[in-house]
Amino acid sequence: xxxxxxxxxxxxxxxxxxxxxxxxxxxxxxxxxxxxxxxxxxxxxxxxxxxxxxxxxxxxxxxxxxxxxxxxxxxxxxxxxxxxxxxxxxxxxxxxxxxxxxxxxxxxxxxxxxxxxxxxxxxxxxxxxxxxxxxxxxxxxxxxxxxxxxxxxxxx
Numbered sequence: 067x068x069x070x071x072x073x074x075x076x077x078x079x080x081x082x083x084x085x086x087x088x089x090x091x092x093x094x095x096x097x098x099x100x101x102x103x104x105x106x107x108x109x110x111x112x113x114x115x116x117x118x119x120x121x122x123x124x125x126x127x128x129x130x131x132x133x134x135x136x137x138x139x140x141x142x143x144x145x146x147x148x149x150x151x152x153x154x155x156x157x158x159x160x161x162x163x164x165x166x167x168x169x170x171x172x173x174x175x176x177x178x179x180x181x182x183x184x185x186x187x188x189x190x191x192x193x194x195x196x197x198x199x200x201x202x203x204x205x206x207x208x209x210x211x212x213x214x215x216x217x218x219x220x221x222x
Contacts, residue, residue, distance in 0.1 A: 087171045091222035093123060095182065096162040098216040103187045104156035105214040106131050108138035109165075111200070114177030118142065121149055122180070123165045126156040134185035137193040160216075169222060175201045184214040 097105050106126030111119040118141020126132070133139055142149075157163050178200040185191040192213030198204055198220060206221045 088168050089171060089174070089222040091167050091169050091220055093165045093167055094162060094217075094219040094221070095125075095157065095165075095215060096217045097157050097159060097184075097214055098211070099160040100186070100189075100214060102159070102189050104158040106135060106156050106185045106187075107215070108132070108135040108181075108183045110138050110141065110181055110183075111173065112141075112179045112181055116179075118144070119173075119178065121147060121152060122167050124149055124153045125163070127153070131185065131187060134191045135183040135193075136191060137181060138183045169200070173200055174222070180218075180220060182211065182215050182218055184211070186214060190214075 093109060095107065095109070104126075106124075108124050109122045111122060113119045118138075121138070121142060124132070124135075124138075154163070154165070180198045180200055181194055182196040183191075183193050184195040190213060192211075192215075195213040195215045196209055196211040196218040198209050198218055200220075204220070206219065208217045208219045210217055
């Protein structure tokens with residue numbers, strides 16, 4: 067029994083620190099005012115070399131329109147990543163949506179960037195509508211978008 071307890075304590079001690087090295091963060095995305103249907107958005111991380119890392123959140127319920135989120139779909143197409151549970155409804159004109167995410171501490175101040183691609187059915191497609199460096203200095207700052215995203219703020 068003592069041996070089993072020792073093994074369980076050791077396993078907990080080795081795995082618990084990995085759980086503690088992540089930050090809860092909030093993405094706040096405000097869409098621009100425009101005419102047309104709600105926007106599809108893909109929010110994802112890129113590595114320091116600019117290549118795709120992982121998906122943080124996707125807005126838009128019809129996956130047939132995801133192909134219009136070109137930067138994100140190009141990155142995700144080379145992975146087996148599942149996006150179940152990190153998707154939500156598309157975002158209407160002039161609306162603000164806040165989403166809770168978790169970011170590993172090791173990615174902050176390590177050259178990673180947060181990208182938002184946007185598209186509207188029958189409208190423009192905006193690869194890198196917003197790009198925000200993932201660092202301590204940008205936490206809480208508002209960054210303007212170039213397309214359907216008026217502003218992005220990430221707070222951690």
